[in-house]
Amino acid sequence: MSNHTQLVIFDCDGVVIDSEVISANVLIDKLALLGAEIDMAFVQQHFLGCKFATVAQKIEDLLSLTLSPQFELEYREQLLAVFEHQLTLTAGFNKVLAQLTVPYCIATSSSLPRTTKALSVVGLTDVFSGCVFTASEVKRGKPAPDLFLHAAERMGVKPEHCLVIEDSFFGVTAAVAANMPVIHYVGGGHMDPDNQTVLQAFSQVPVLKHWDDFSAIMPALMR
Structure with a gap:
């Protein structure tokens, strides 16, 4: 991919x-x-x-x-x-962001004020300036594909050329419905290692346990 x-x-x-x-x-x-x-x-x-x-x-x-x-x-x-x-960044995220060789954006179910505040607290306001898309911009939120398709359109990229990184079942479902390759990130502090819901429903989706492993999964996207 x-x-x-x-x-x-x-x-x-x-x-x-x-x-x-x-x-x-x-x-x-x-x-x-x-x-x-x-x-x-x-x-x-x-x-x-x-x-x-x-x-x-x-x-x-x-x-x-x-x-x-x-x-x-x-x-x-x-x-x-x-x-x-x-509030903190997920461990290792900054390192991955600094080494990405392709454009990136955020597509979130959270409100714009909440997301704006969160990005400010963790020092990423300028990094994601102009490329934050929220569920308020589409008719249907996740698990519908609308938000991811909207983000791709706004960023000028075809869906099949996008890679989604998601932690939730509804988010992975939305990415699959949008016909976008997706990686299931399970490194957040909220993730239950015994919860196999995503794996059972989408066994084809790669799992990312820590951002340190991203370069091994997607070497072509990293410097």
């Missing part, structure tokens, strides 16, 4: 930034105040890779809990406050 790759599309949360444990804990704590007891495994199975509107609908469907209009705003404010003190 690397011989034809002209663009790398990174998911953001859990791929570029090690944010999923932080965001899950904030959500778990806020839902607990409303009487809904869930854990990290529940978040990973049902919410990982989804935009907030989808998460809210799943909460209603699975937990019989309708969130108030202010819940999302309060959640985002609390999350961004925690980001200031706890």
Whole structure:
């Protein structure tokens, strides 16, 4: 796949930034105040890779809990406050980014304000300036292919010449639906090594355990 790759599309949360444990804990704590007891495994199975509107609908469907209009705003404010003190890049990401020989962008289910803040905290604002695409820009979020196809179009690259790096089942599903080569990144702090959901559904998708291994998987993309 690397011989034809002209663009790398990174998911953001859990791929570029090690944010999923932080965001899950904030959500778990806020839902607990409303009487809904869930854990990290529940978040990973049902919410990982989804935009907030989808998460809210799943909460209603699975937990019989309708969130108030202010819940999302309060959640985002609390999350961004925690980001200031706890957010980091995933281990080794900066090194890979510095050695890539093709253009790259971000395609994320998170909101633009959250992503903008996160990239600022980890010092990547200028690096991804003008090439951050969010689910708010398309009709259907992941697992639909719309966001990845939108990112490819905006970056001027055909889908088959893109490489997606994703951590979530919904994200990998979206990449496959977009007919884009995809690598499943499992190096984030939120990943459960016993969770084989992606492997069982997409056995053909390569697995990346640490960014240090990226050059071995995709040598043609690295200096």
